[in-house]
Amino acid sequence: MINIIVIGGGASGLMASIQAARNGAQVTILEHNERVGKKILATGNGRCNLTNVYQEASCYRGSSPEYAWEIIKKFPMPETIRFFSELGIYTKNRNGWMYPYSDQASSVLEVLEMEARHLKVKIKTLEEAVDIIKQGNRYQVVTKTWKYDCDRVVISCGSSASNVEGSSDSGYTLAKRLGHSLVEPMPALAALKGKENYFAKWAGTRMDGIVKLEIEGCIFKEERGEILFTDYGISGIAVFQISRYAVRAVGEGCHVNCHLDLMPDFSKEDLINLLKKRLSDCPYKTIQEMMVGLVPKKMIAVLAPAKISLEDVAENMKDWVISVKDAYSMKQAQICSGGVLTEELTMDLESKLHPGIYFSGEVIDVDGPCGGYNLQWAWSSGAVAGISAANGSQI
Numbered sequence: 551m552i553n554i555i556v557i558g559g560g561a562s563g564l565m566a567s568i569q570a571a572r573n574g575a576q577v578t579i580l581e582h583n584e585r586v587g588k589k590i591l592a593t594g595n596g597r598c599n600l601t602n603v604y605q606e607a608s609c610y611r612g613s614s615p616e617y618a619w620e621i622i623k624k625f626p627m628p629e630t631i632r633f634f635s636e637l638g639i640y641t642k643n644r645n646g647w648m649y650p651y652s653d654q655a656s657s658v659l660e661v662l663e664m665e666a667r668h669l670k671v672k673i674k675t676l677e678e679a680v681d682i683i684k685q686g687n688r689y690q691v692v693t694k695t696w697k698y699d700c701d702r703v704v705i706s707c708g709s710s711a712s713n714v715e716g717s718s719d720s721g722y723t724l725a726k727r728l729g730h731s732l733v734e735p736m737p738a739l740a741a742l743k744g745k746e747n748y749f750a751k752w753a754g755t756r757m758d759g760i761v762k763l764e765i766e767g768c769i770f771k772e773e774r775g776e777i778l779f780t781d782y783g784i785s786g787i788a789v790f791q792i793s794r795y796a797v798r799a800v801g802e803g804c805h806v807n808c809h810l811d812l813m814p815d816f817s818k819e820d821l822i823n824l825l826k827k828r829l830s831d832c833p834y835k836t837i838q839e840m841m842v843g844l845v846p847k848k849m850i851a852v853l854a855p856a857k858i859s860l861e862d863v864a865e866n867m868k869d870w871v872i873s874v875k876d877a878y879s880m881k882q883a884q885i886c887s888g889g890v891l892t893e894e895l896t897m898d899l900e901s902k903l904h905p906g907i908y909f910s911g912e913v914i915d916v917d918g919p920c921g922g923y924n925l926q927w928a929w930s931s932g933a934v935a936g937i938s939a940a941n942g943s944q945i
Contacts, residue, residue, distance in 0.1 A: 551576050554939050555691045555700040557679045558721065559586030561593075561925055562911025563706035564662045565932030566939070570704070571669035573940035578700075579671060580693060582678035582718060587659040589708065593925060598655035600634060601627050601929070602922040603646045609923050610916055611794065613733055617892040618916040618927065621899065625933040627926060633933075637661040647921050679707075682724060682907065689906060702939040704908045706932060709735055709886035711912075721913035722889065729903050731891045733915045736801055737883030738794035739924075741778075741785035742808065745873040748852060753781040755846040762809040763792040765799045774814060779849070782878055784808065791919050794887045797877045806874040812845065812853075812867045821864045829860070837863060885924050889915040898938035899931060910935035 552575040556567045559581035567577045579586065593599060602609070605627050610618035631641060631648065638661050640651040650657045666673065681692040682703055691698045707721025722732055756779070762772040775788035789808070799806045813821050828840045837858060841850045845867070853866045877883060890909050894902050899914075901907040910931040918924045 552702065552940055553700045554578070554702045554704060554936075555580060555689075555698050556704045556706055556936075557691065557724070558706035558708060558911070558913075559583075559673060559675075560589050560706065560708045560911065561587070561928035562708070562932035562935075563704070564666060565929050566704045566706055566908075566910050566936035567671045568662065568665050568669060569933045569936030570940040571666070571671050573937055575702075575940040577669075577671045578698065579666070579673045580677040580679050580691065580698070581673065581675045582720065584675055586663065586673060586675070590659045590662075591655045593655055594649060594922075596655050597649050597653045598658045599920075599922040599925065600639075600641065600648045600650065600658065601630050601926040602648065603627065603643065604921075605926070610918050610927065611887065612889075612892065612915040612917060614892045614915070617895075617897075620897060621916075621934055622926065622930045625930040629933075630926060630929045633929070634658070634661070637665055678718075678720060679724060680720075682728060684904070687906075702906045702908065704910060704935050704939055705913055706910045706935070708912045709889070711737060711740075711880055711883040711886045721909075725890045725909070725913065728901065728907065730894055730901065733888040733891060734801070735886040735888040736794070736797050737877035737880050738797065738885050738887040738917050739790040739920060740793045740797065740883035741780060741878040742783050742789055742793055742796055742872075743875045743878050744783035744808075745875045749779070749783060750781050752779040752846075752848050752852050755779045755848045756786065757812050757846065757849070758814070759788065760811040760814045761788045761792055762811070763796055764807040764809060765795070766804050769809075770799075771795055777810065777812075780878075783872060783875075784810070785878070787920055790884070793877060793883075794917060796874050798887060800874055800876055808872045808874055810870040810872070812849075812870065816868075818864050818868045821868060822860055825860045825864060884920075885917055886912060887915075887917045889913050891915055899935040900938060906939075908935040908939050 554575045554577050556563045556579045559579045571577045607619035642651050677693045683690040710719040760774045763770045773788040773791040776786045778786035854863045899908050911928045
């Protein structure tokens with residue numbers, strides 16, 4: 551019987567373990583936290599956005615998005631839904647975003663743990679892998695307390711992104727020790743820090759709007775959705791969706807701005823007319839008083855300071871510019887971009903440098919936007935790595 555060690559008991563590691571065990575392997579999970587699946591519990595604000603019904607290659611990012619898509623196609627979204635349905639998860643569809651009907655991420659983790667234990671997967675917690683040693687045709691995984699001999703290894707350690715206690719970059723360390731190249735891990739699905747000094751004035755407010763990402767003078771991408779205004783810059787889902795590009799561009803030394811359109815349903819001309827009408831309806835009001843009821847009160851001092859014209863107010867509301875400094879922090883990011891170069895992996899997620907070692911999940915240079923795509927990558931890559939490890943890369 552093939553003996554497989556899976557390093558990391560997150561979403562991808564649990565999937566890899568279950569699929570490997572279903573294919574006849576004896577599997578042991580080494581998890582450095584006190585329990586498996588801690589990040590799963592935090593996904594989707596505790597509701598676990600399992601996947602998304604809208605799937606295409608452009609949903610996945612990294613140095614080789616086409617590679618990611620080929621892996622996704624081996625264990626696609628319908629297969630993911632079927633897998634969880636058979637484990638007992640009935641799903642609900644919220645505009646394409648798929649959740650467990652219970653709206654509890656704990657349900658997802660519980661059924662994965664139940665299936666793993668049913669398949670006799672051994673789960674060793676508080677075991678942090680520090681090295682992988684080649685021994686003939688086999689491997690030895692070294693932890694701080696033990697040495698585990700095995701035939702194959704699946705590295706599914708995730709990243710240090712997330713404020714979940716115990717998040718770690720140990721997978722990157724192991725990959726580098728094995729000689730693998732990394733695209734530098736950086737925060738993604740993250741809030742952005744600006745260079746300006748007025749942010750305390752608007753902290754805590756929210757508005758719907760469009761965020762346009764400008765890199766070196768060119769608009770690269772835009773997203774519409776909720777924008778959260780913070781004491782360091784901006785956050786919210788619209789910001790998260792463009793953040794990986796902003797952060798990587800800043801890291802490359804590019805000049806990066808975010809343009810905020812806070813009245814996206816109005817042209818600038820229509821907005822000026824609206825502001826004029828509001829003043830004419832209540833001629834006793836100042837421009838600042840006229841803004842009450844149109845935008846959150848904290849925003850008025852920023853968008854409409856003293857002695858400003860209506861035209862300039864409209865300009866501020868349609869194109870407020872923030873100079874991007876960086877992501878707020880790695881710990882506050884939901885995921886990382888970057889990781890192990892896909893060029894160094896086979897189409898079965900096996901290392902080209904060390905046959906018998908496989909990678910899955912966030913440790914690989916693949917990421918996606920909000921909406922279940924990062925979990926779909928975890929499920930797909932975990933399934934492919936687990937089946938391939940059990941069968942000798944024959945998927």
